[in-house]
Amino acid sequence: MVDQYLSQVGTLIRAARRNKSLTQSDLARSLHTSQSAVARIEQGRQNLSLEMLARIGEALGTEVVTVSSNAPLNLRIEGGRPLSGSIDVRTSKNAAVACLCAALLNKGTTTLRSLARIEEVNRIVEVLSSIGVNCRWLPGTDDLEIRPPRRLDLAAIDEDAARRTRTILMFLGPLLHEFGAFSLPMAGGCDLGTRTVEPHLQALRTFGLDVVAHAGKYTATVTPDVRPARPIVLTERGDTVTENALFAAARTEGVTVIRNASPNYMVQDLCFFLRKLGVQIDGIGTTTLTVQGISEIRTDVEYFPSEDPIEAMSLLTAGIVTKSEITVKRVPIEFMEIELAVLESMGASFTVGEEYLAANGATRLVDVTTHPSRLHAAKDKIHPMPFPGLNIDNLPFFAVIAACADGETTIHDWVYENRAIHLTELERLGARVKLMDPHRLLISGPTRWRATEMMSPPALRPAVVLLLAMLATPGVSVLRNIYVINRGYENLDGRLNALGANIEVFRDR
Known part of the structure; x- marks a missing residue:
């Protein structure tokens, strides 16, 4: 009975792999194992733990080998x-999530190279996919290709995935360029105590964004053609606050000056990425950033987030x-x-x-x-x-x-x-x-x-x-x-x- 089960599972895995146009070597690389081990799995000659089944399911992007148990992983x-x-x-988790959010600014294809395959990245990819963005892991690599739709479908957002990451807050900056009004689920992430979103809202109000938090959602309205009349002074030198201000400034025509900006590693990586999109940024690595925004970004670009x-x-x-x-x-x-x-x-x-x-x-x-x-x-x-x-x-x-x-x-x-x-x-x-x-x-x-x-x-x-x-x-x-x-x-x-x-x-x- 066990041998028959393993053979059936192996057949399903082989079919799912071929459907993804992956070789056995490609799948082995994703699983951090050998090609011969993948061959044994597909032949039904390899015992499979629940953890390995879960990893195979994630690598193939299919529920064909998803286990029914919701039991948590332990060490x-x-x-x-x-x-x-x-x-x-x-490569950096925080730089990866910043660049994933920044990809919403680009109407062309963004390819992020050598991303860490971590849960935080997975949650953001799930959110992006749910609103119509085509996210595809290139076969045999840790490179993610991101193609935007003609129009994002926020009504279809995966709320469960969004609530499991604080990164959803960083969608505010990109989305203010796309909608006159929209809503997002409230952010989650680590339990580290109260973390106010007011610094984000203070910075984004200068671009015409007004946000009300109610019933587990951020409800946003955007006044068109509003831009900062003077340099933005962030009330908190926070990383994600600075990133949201950069998202807003990147597609606002003219010069935006951001003071008390975070010069931290993920902000620098984001600035390097925005430069590749054609946005001119001076002061990278300092607390004053000068951004020359452009109204539309439509370019095919690849970027390697740093370590x-x-x-x-x-x-x-x-x-x-x-x-x-x-x-x-x-x-x-x-x-x-x-x-x-x-x-x-x-x-x-x-x-x-x-x-x-x-x-x-x-x-x-x-x-x-x-x-x-x-x-x-x-x-x-x-x-x-x-x-x-x-x-x-x-x-x-x-x-x-x-x-x-x-x-x-x-x-x-x-x-x-x-x-x-x-x-x-x-x-x-x-x-x-x-x-x-x-x-x-x-x-x-x-x-x-x-x-x-x-x-x-x-x-x-x-x-x-x-x-x-x-x-x-x-x-x-x-x-x-x-x-x-x-x-x-x-x-x-x-x-x-x-x-x-x-x-x-x-x-x-």
Whole structure:
């Protein structure tokens, strides 16, 4: 019976693959496995886990192998193992979502190269597809081709996918060029406390957009032919706020000046992409952007988003807390220099290689090799600052690093109300963490780690911090319901396993 079932499933997979015009090698690449393994699957000679069935379904874009179970994905981690080898940093999640939203500005074909196949990207693709945008993963690649329809169908929007990502808020800027009135589902994403949308609305009002939040929706009306009469001063130097202002300015004829703009990595990537669309932008990397907008964009363009400094910090942390020598390749050094300086002040030993350029032709990359080190607590509190300061999304990794260091370290997360609370979950693994207030943690090390089983918190970076702590913890730990990790990382467990970790993905029966 099992053999017959496997044979039937294999036949369905082969038919779905051929319908997608994929070779066995193409499918193997998407699954991070071998061509011979795909051949065995299609011949019904390979046992299939629920996780592999789900991955095949995603790779083929079909429900032919979708499993009926809604059980969440979990990780079983055998920790305390040294890591070795090298690993590439994948392209940036946040740059990818910015460019996906910016593709709505273009009436031509946009091809985004080497995107990370992560849940956040998947949700946006689902939303774009639901409103009529033709999104196609090019066979055998991680390249996404985006072709807009003649007119977007917002009435058909996939509300479930939209509510599972905060990125939906970034549709406001592009859509104000397309509609006199429209509505969007309210944004979701990580549970990090109250995050007001007012800075977005303040910036977009200067382009004629008025938004009312009611009954789970943003209802927008656009007054035509309104443009900023003077420079826009953002009330928050936020990344997505700056991106929304850039979307609005890109297709507003004339010059728009944006002050107190974020110069962070994803904003720079977006600016480089908009330049390829023909929008002139001066001041990239500074807090003042001058945009020469154009009323219509109709060009076929390809763009390579740069590597992700947050993933780079995640991988470096894996090497540091497991006292391993690993080489993290393609680290965007411009956005990691403060982090490396703080690590060095805590006694971390690492080697930084020569600089080279990313595929976008602008971002500077290096390879960084970690070495086993004896860490000590930071003398000053560790806190984030807008670029070029320590990145807010890299701050949580210093919690697990501080737990491995001698002495007491203060972590001050002044941006989010809830994230410091999520990091107190490290206590379950043996760390000594004192929550001084909703924004400040006092962490005493070194930690005598102990294996445990726990639920993943509903916030991306704290969830990855717990995974990294489990890598440092001797014994077998379990992290349950890791969807939030898959929002921001592609195949993180498999890539860490390639370095010598022992992480098993499973679902409850």
